[in-house]
Amino acid sequence: MPFTFGAFLLGSFSVIGLPPMGGSWSKWFLMLGTVDASQWVMMAVLMASSLLSIAYLMPVVVRGFFRTAPAESDGNAGHDEGGIREAPLLCVLPPVATAVGCVVLFFYADEVYRLLTGIVS
Numbered sequence: 001m002p003f004t005f006g007a008f009l010l011g012s013f014s015v016i017g018l019p020p021m022g023g024s025w026s027k028w029f030l031m032l033g034t035v036d037a038s039q040w041v042m043m044a045v046l047m048a049s050s051l052l053s054i055a056y057l058m059p060v061v062v063r064g065f066f067r068t069a070p071a072e073s074d075g076n077a078g079h080d081e082g083g084i085r086e087a088p089l090l091c092v093l094p095p096v097a098t099a100v101g102c103v104v105l106f107f108y109a110d111e112v113y114r115l116l117t118g119i120v121s
Helices: 002-016 023-036 040-066 089-107 109-120
Strands: none
Touching: 002 023, 002 040, 002 089, 023 040, 023 089, 089 109
16 A cells, blocks of 8 residues: 555654654744743643654554565455555545645745635735
């Protein structure tokens, strides 16, 4: 399931706050806000949340990309004769589109902001 796990990887990087993902902007501005308000404890909480996100998201990625496929004779329910396969296209498109959106949001954040400001005003 390379497309599904690839999209999960990009989404995980965005939740963690790694550039070049859109989630890095929110983490950055939250950190700037804590510095401006001299809220050092809140900054530590935000950093801890990123570390905890790494701790619970990266094991899923490692298992998805580096674990060997289960043997056919295991009798695993839900696996057909061909083994594990990518989900149908309509199930794969939303996470892939969201992952692409995470990358696009990093590079075009100003344009998205201007678009949304025009819609809201």
